[in-house]
Amino acid sequence: MMSNVNLEKFSSRFLPNYLERYSAVNVKRISDCTLAGLPTRLRMEITLIAAMSEDGFIARDGRIPWHLPRDIQHFREYCAGKTLLIGRKTFEQMNGWFQDHFPIVVTRRAGYAADPGRAVATLDGAVELARGRGVDELVVLGGGEIFAATAGMADRLVLTTVQTKLGGGTPFPVQEFSGWKEICAQIFPPDNTHAFGFTIQHLSNPNPNHHHHAT
Numbered sequence: 247m248m249s250n251v252n253l254e255k256f257s258s259r260f261l262p263n264y265l266e267r268y269s270a271v272n273v274k275r276i277s278d279c280t281l282a283g284l285p286t287r288l289r290m291e292i293t294l295i296a297a298m299s300e301d302g303f304i305a306r307d308g309r310i311p312w313h314l315p316r317d318i319q320h321f322r323e324y325c326a327g328k329t330l331l332i333g334r335k336t337f338e339q340m341n342g343w344f345q346d347h348f349p350i351v352v353t354r355r356a357g358y359a360a361d362p363g364r365a366v367a368t369l370d371g372a373v374e375l376a377r378g379r380g381v382d383e384l385v386v387l388g389g390g391e392i393f394a395a396t397a398g399m400a401d402r403l404v405l406t407t408v409q410t411k412l413g414g415g416t417p418f419p420v421q422e423f424s425g426w427k428e429i430c431a432q433i434f435p436p437d438n439t440h441a442f443g444f445t446i447q448h449l450s451n452p453n454p455n456h457h458h459h460a461t
């Protein structure tokens with residue numbers, strides 16, 4: 247357990263002030279974002295960030311079948327400057343996207359060169375590499391295999407739920423997050439640049455010390 251002094255120092259770095267820059271039409275419990283769910287220990291937090299359909303899929307036929315500029319903006323802002331954990335397939339799909347990020351790419355392929363970033367052979371190796379960089383948050387970008395493998399060690403989930411059903415595709419392990427605490431949520435209705443409405447929720451693990459181990 248941290249002292250109050252440490253918690254204050256830590257939380258000033260952690261607070262997601264980017265949320266205040268949104269002009270979401272309907273913002274509920276936004277003030278909770280800045281107070282509840284603060285980490286009470288000084289260690290690296292693991293956050294999963296994902297966008298899924300109402301029926302729990304993050305992609306169909308190898309691609310994400312929606313274009314939501316406000317969600318992309320949120321995703322960019324959340325990830326800016328951060329150390330990222332990403333599966334080799336998603337990393338290759340996002341080629342050219344990484345700028346001020348440090349992507350840690352997991353792959354079983356020997357000698358894989360991640361540029362930018364670093365390739366590692368195991369999830370534990372990825373977590374150790376991130377810890378060694380001294381960061382207080384590691385952000386997991388997916389895809390499906392990586393979300394499934396890291397859900398059990400996550401502290402936070404930043405989840406966009408898109409108001410559409412895909413009926414199949416790459417699943418998101420939603421069941422792993424039942425019982426998690428919603429810290430805040432924003433609702434974005436459809437408009438002329440967003441074919442689907444969506445919500446962005448921040449959820450926190452009520453038992454963050456009970457992590458499973460990565461494989």
Ligand SMILES: NC(=O)c1ccc[n+]([C@@H]2O[C@H](COP(=O)([O-])OP(=O)(O)OC[C@H]3O[C@@H](n4cnc5c(N)ncnc54)[C@H](OP(=O)(O)O)[C@@H]3O)[C@@H](O)[C@H]2O)c1
Nearest residue numbers: 296297304305308333334335336353354388389390391392
């Ligand atoms: N909507 C969203 O939020 C979102 C986010 C990200 C991605 N996506 C979508 O998700 C899809 C990709 O997901 P995916 O599940 O097919 O692939 P993925 O998770 O991006 O990458 C899978 C690859 O990661 C490596 N890997 C997985 N587990 C590993 C482990 N335990 N140790 C070492 N390496 C490991 C393997 O690479 P090697 O084959 O090189 O060994 C594996 O083939 C795409 O369609 C993408 O568009 C959606």
